[in-house]
Amino acid sequence: MKMTKLALAALGTTLTLAGAAKAESHGECGAISIAEWNWASGELMANVDKIILEEGYGCEVTLVPGATTTTFASMNEKAQPDVAGELWINAVRDQLDNAIAEGRLHSVLDGPITELGEGWWVTPKFAADHPELNTVEKVLEHPELFPNAEDESKGAFIGCPAGWGCQLVNANLFRAFDMEEKGWVLVDPGSAAGLDGSMAKAVERDQNWFGYYWSPTAMIGKYEMVLLPFEAEYAGDDNWNGCIALAEQDCADPKPTAWTKSEVHTVITDEFKKKGGPAVDYLSKRIFPGAIMNGMLVYMQDEQAGGEDAAFEFLEKHGDIWESWVSPEVAEKVKSAL
Secondary structure, eight states: OOOOHHHHHHHHHHHHHHHHHHHHHHTOOOEEEEEEESSHHHHHHHHHHHHHHHHHHOOEEEEEEEOHHHHHHHHHHHOOSSEEEEEEGGGGHHHHHHHHHTTSEEEEEEOSBSSOEEEEEEOHHHHHHOTTOOSHHHHHTOGGGSEETTEEEEEEEEOOOTTSHHHHHHHHHHHHTTHHHHTEEEEOOOSHHHHHHHHHHHHHTTOOOEEEEEESOHHHHHHTOEEOOOSSOOOOHHHIIIIITSOGGGOSSOOOOOOOOOOEEEEEEHHHHHHOTHHHHHHTTOOBOHHHHHHHHHHHHHHTOOHHHHHHHHHHHOHHHHGGGSOHHHHHHHHHHO
16 A cells, blocks of 8 residues: 555654654663773773663663773774773873864763872771871881881882883882982882782781872772872972883982872763763763772672673662662663663
8 A cells, every 4th residue: 555745754753753752761872882991990880881871771882892092092093982981091191182172082071980099008007006107208207117028127118010100100209209318128029919919918917018009909999008198299290201200211300299190081982972862971970989999899809700790799789879870760770680
């Protein structure tokens, strides 16, 4: 049976309205690619996003392996993946600023995890036993409280393993604060396992420990380590980028400085911003409290859990957090899928 043009137009309008209603009802947002980072917090976050976007918004999510510089380059040059949920921007700051200015990429959230960053830490027992030594500079006056195993007349500061970028930073800060003259030795832990082992051994034996680490991590969460603030102000990007972060031979005169601010953003491509709809709104709201994230990383370590299992654990145990990121209707859809 042939249909008149008027009938076809009416049918087309009906189908369009029905499709729009369905999309609005089910929150369909199409296909999305998300970077699944090669570190635990980023792996967890990517899988939480996948579950919420699929179950709550009707998206089709693909997780793709991610690492900071390679993922950024791919997004900047090829617009893939669509989403970088936990992009640590210090390593790509200038390029990201240019990409945002030129409209290729967009930061939809500054700080998807709270209380994150790098710096110098002590054990919770030390902090409790010596509340008066509550800054880096105050601790630096007491190397005798952290005896070096190889020479107990010197204090041990645990730096980064050789080859890590933070090794250069710690070595230059060691010089900037005249730590050798104050009686300190900069200890290379040899490896990631050596760094973790030195911290674990100290905490478990009620010994003092002073050294470099970062958060969010399972080690900080498990041992409840205390980050010391610097009394020194941040001495500027020229000092940090042009000296502190370079090899010693390229940093003749390092100035004392607080640690540069660690910045993490959720970054999306311009194409996804235009098509993502409510998914973009969700990504702009989801913030993991630092203590909760550290606790989840402890869970992942203790249970040998991957990102997907940890994401379900987070969603089941911390509804009080993630349900505030979405509407009640979306929350119910996600909970029914758990």
